[in-house]
Amino acid sequence: MNITVYCGSKFGNQARYRKDAEALGTWIGQNGHRLIYGGGWTGLMGAVSNAALKAGGEVYGIIPEFLKDIELAHDGLTKTVTVETMAERKTIMREEGDFFIALPGGPGTIEEITEIISLRKLKRHDKPAVFYNCDHFYDSARTLYRNMVTQGFLDQATFDTIVFADNLEAIYREVEREIAKRSHK
Secondary structure, eight states: OEEEEEOOSSOOSOHHHHHHHHHHHHHHHHTTOEEEEOOBSSHHHHHHHHHHHHTTOEEEEEEEGGGTTTTTBOSSOSEEEEESSHHHHHHHHHHHOSEEEEOSOOHHHHHHHHHHHHHHHTTSOOOOEEEEOGGGTTHHHHHHHHHHHHTTSSOHHHHHHEEEESSHHHHHHHHHHHHHHHHTO
16 A cells, blocks of 8 residues: 655654654555555654655655755655655655655645545545644644534544544554455456
8 A cells, every 4th residue: 555644844842743654654664565655754744654665665755845855855765756846746646645644744734634634525535644643743733623613614424534643553454454445346
């Protein structure tokens, strides 16, 4: 399965963010999945990609030309796609991915996973979107989405498709559930 991971190009201020990004990357690699991500070497992006590679996984990075120096493009990936714009990056990451995970990150991470949720709401795909709610990082996002339902801007059915996973094992179960679902189609 192609697992797209959105996350920060920084490590954040909690050691657990890095540790869990590495654990997720290791799990992706050890279980024969392919990591699709933003192509950077720094921060959580570097942690998840390096761990997946070390575990024997394939890693595809998609990076805009102008970010190669800012995010320090990873030069050891299975495949790197260089694009001109952030929009192109998001499109390729979305099209290549079968499953989407948001680790802790900044506005770009939120934008990317929100686009996945919006497109699912518009019935452009039926792929899972998971927020990794590490140490309650995405509690406020869950509250925001619930408020969208309460205020009539998001239907309950779409909200029910958004997963907030409090631990990595919950993410692994969601991936396995999606694999089982696809094998029955």
